[in-house]
Amino acid sequence: MEVLEQPITPTTTPATPSLDSFVPPHFQGPSAWTQIQKQAWKQYQELPFPARNDEHFRFTNRAQFQFENLSHLTPVNKEAQKQILLISVENRLKKPVAGRFVFGNDQLLYRQNLSAELSAKGVLWKPFSEAVEQHPELIEKYFMAKVTTLGSEKFARLHQAYLKAGSFLYIPKNVELELPLEAFHWIAEDKEMVFPHTLIIAEANTKVEIIDFFQSIHSEIGGFSTSVCDLHAGPGSQVRYVATQLWGRETRSFQLQSIIVDKDAHSKTLNLNMGGAYSRLESKSQMIGSGSKSDMLSLTISNDKQEFDQRTFQEHIAPNTNSDLLFKNALADDSRTIFSGMIEVDVDAQKTDAYQSNRNLLLSDTADSNSMPGLEINANDVRCTHGSTTSQIDDVEMFYMRSRGVPLPVARKLFTLGFFQDVLEKINDKDLEVELLDLIDQKYSQTKSL
Amino acid sequence: MSLIIKDLHASIGERQILKGLNFEMKPGKVQAIMGPNGSGKSTLSKVIAGHPDYTVTAGEILLNGENILEMEPDARARAGIFMAFQYPSEIPGVTIANFLRAAVQARLPEGELIDAVEFYETLYAKMDMLEMKREFTTRFVNEGFSGGEKKRNEILQMAMLEPKFAILDETDSGLDIDALRIVSQGVNKLKGPHMGVLVITHYQRLLNYIVPDEVHVLMNGRIVQSGGKELALELEAKGYDWIKEDSLVAA
Numbered sequence A: 001m002e003v004l005e006q007p008i009t010p011t012t013t014p015a016t017p018s019l020d021s022f023v024p025p026h027f028q029g030p031s032a033w034t035q036i037q038k039q040a041w042k043q044y045q046e047l048p049f050p051a052r053n054d055e056h057f058r059f060t061n062r063a064q065f066q067f068e069n070l071s072h073l074t075p076v077n078k079e080a081q082k083q084i085l086l087i088s089v090e091n092r093l094k095k096p097v098a099g100r101f102v103f104g105n106d107q108l109l110y111r112q113n114l115s116a117e118l119s120a121k122g123v124l125w126k127p128f129s130e131a132v133e134q135h136p137e138l139i140e141k142y143f144m145a146k147v148t149t150l151g152s153e154k155f156a157r158l159h160q161a162y163l164k165a166g167s168f169l170y171i172p173k174n175v176e177l178e179l180p181l182e183a184f185h186w187i188a189e190d191k192e193m194v195f196p197h198t199l200i201i202a203e204a205n206t207k208v209e210i211i212d213f214f215q216s217i218h219s220e221i222g223g224f225s226t227s228v229c230d231l232h233a234g235p236g237s238q239v240r241y242v243a244t245q246l247w248g249r250e251t252r253s254f255q256l257q258s259i260i261v262d263k264d265a266h267s268k269t270l271n272l273n274m275g276g277a278y279s280r281l282e283s284k285s286q287m288i289g290s291g292s293k294s295d296m297l298s299l300t301i302s303n304d305k306q307e308f309d310q311r312t313f314q315e316h317i318a319p320n321t322n323s324d325l326l327f328k329n330a331l332a333d334d335s336r337t338i339f340s341g342m343i344e345v346d347v348d349a350q351k352t353d354a355y356q357s358n359r360n361l362l363l364s365d366t367a368d369s370n371s372m373p374g375l376e377i378n379a380n381d382v383r384c385t386h387g388s389t390t391s392q393i394d395d396v397e398m399f400y401m402r403s404r405g406v407p408l409p410v411a412r413k414l415f416t417l418g419f420f421q422d423v424l425e426k427i428n429d430k431d432l433e434v435e436l437l438d439l440i441d442q443k444y445s446q447t448k449s450l
Numbered sequence B: 001m002s003l004i005i006k007d008l009h010a011s012i013g014e015r016q017i018l019k020g021l022n023f024e025m026k027p028g029k030v031q032a033i034m035g036p037n038g039s040g041k042s043t044l045s046k047v048i049a050g051h052p053d054y055t056v057t058a059g060e061i062l063l064n065g066e067n068i069l070e071m072e073p074d075a076r077a078r079a080g081i082f083m084a085f086q087y088p089s090e091i092p093g094v095t096i097a098n099f100l101r102a103a104v105q106a107r108l109p110e111g112e113l114i115d116a117v118e119f120y121e122t123l124y125a126k127m128d129m130l131e132m133k134r135e136f137t138t139r140f141v142n143e144g145f146s147g148g149e150k151k152r153n154e155i156l157q158m159a160m161l162e163p164k165f166a167i168l169d170e171t172d173s174g175l176d177i178d179a180l181r182i183v184s185q186g187v188n189k190l191k192g193p194h195m196g197v198l199v200i201t202h203y204q205r206l207l208n209y210i211v212p213d214e215v216h217v218l219m220n221g222r223i224v225q226s227g228g229k230e231l232a233l234e235l236e237a238k239g240y241d242w243i244k245e246d247s248l249v250a251a
């Protein structure tokens, strides 16, 4: 383990009145890589901003798109570094991990490398900027190779153009990791933008778990994040990816996930969404090999005027494939959620078994959940179920809890956790559950109204 | 320590149910309120607990001189009032242990955290008393419980929360003899100088197990008759009709 010196010379971009007038990113690294980035920057500039009538942005409150006076790669001051390392490293010494990165303002602050044993087996766990130098062939083959977005094409290119920080994981075939890998991405400054990337390449018959933590140093601060998780689950592999999001309350974020599941592989993803003013999640699974399975889970706790905008896609390309999506949102105050999901079964994908469910719990009369489940089936021998429910908190149950002395906010929290219970059961991992509950506690302690 | 109900008028919707009820709960005593179905017994217990569906149109309920009608239901509970529900709610996804932890935590001074080891020791001891299996702690509150299990769970909560005044609303309904015995034994062990118990029932049966110091009759929204434990036997033998006449005469 080593704590890094302030690693990169910062380039701060001056004030930008809107997203379309970002100052160009600072290109750095091998020429093949900067080529990709320059190309992406060009595409970003050429692509239009999502149109007002764009179906992918139906119900989105476009007033949320405020990206002004943003800076990038602002150095993390000593005090902030101390706080970040305390939370991400020192307080977690009891939790054994295979490797850990901590980024602040897109700069690597800490790394725990793999054990010699795992490295000897050929496992690669690198900060993204190193992977670009050392493994260009893998980058070329896998980096955003199949990332098809659900509306945020422009933001995907923006991410590509600015990308500096992230995790690169490669697991050669037949290797199983006992311990999880972790990456922390901190916004350590108000109005800072970050572009976290997670590239997971799991070859045949591998097993791995990786967790991303997205957090801000103060609960109130603003900023902008466009992150991408690019997950390749090779034949027979088992990959679990967890992303927890607790950005500061004025932060806007686009979180794009592409999950490619090959023959007999099983991918399990869980998103815990709690922070930010506007947080958009686009998650797409593609079942490309027979016998593949993708579980897509998500938990959202929204309050105040927060808006969570979730777009999902389950694409069944190969036959005998399975996908199981469960997105649960607990909404308080004047918060909003949007869920738009699509199951698409291709002509050849016979014997598909697909499930999609969005469940919303309204904790106030003024919270607003929008749900648009969708199906498109082009094969004839399939089983697909989808649906959404929205329920109000039950007054009788609420009175029962309060009659035992439990104050209203605590009762609401217990209800919310009770509502999340089936997702936690699907995760079926006590240690992870404790970790998630801890983060949930953080959100509750930040907000009085909950 | 006192709980005094004065001239209580309460309604649900347009309907007046309690019509000038006077009653005093006494610490260290077991009191019973009996009355036919629909006479307002559950209404009385829910109004004391602070159920939002009921409107109090007149009167007051004084806990140690303070009018609790001004207080939120959770504040009343923390002040020492407990009601065992006639129909306890199911709370999906919330385990008994987590629920009770939250309730116990709510009674600690701000900033003080519950001692988990001590909590479980106490919880297990009280569960043993009520002959409840340990695995109940990880079950969701009342979900899939039998009638007897629900009522035992109510008494378990009472045991954990140690109220000053406990109101048991038809705790015997839906219980077989064994469950009735266990629940009653629990109540008998818990009662004492620090706690007043109000047993609400329309059957005399429960009062063979939890023997009351006083018996009161609630009819048509008012206490119309009071006596010792023999009054319960009299009601069992003669029904409520004779009281109706008596009270009509009195009125």
Ligand SMILES: Nc1ncnc2c1ncn2[C@@H]1O[C@H](COP(=O)(O)OP(=O)(O)O)[C@@H](O)[C@H]1O
Pocket (backbone or CB within 6 Å): B012, B013, B015, B017, B035, B036, B037, B038, B039, B040, B041, B042, B043, B044
């Ligand atoms: N939600 C309600 N709306 C209208 N009337 C009600 C409601 N709940 C109870 N009541 C009526 O109030 C009266 C008293 O009910 P309750 O207090 O439950 O009686 P008890 O517990 O003595 O059987 C009954 O006549 C009942 O029908």
Ligand SMILES: [Mg+2]
Pocket (backbone or CB within 6 Å): B041, B042, B043, B086, B169, B170
């Ligand atoms: Mg009743």
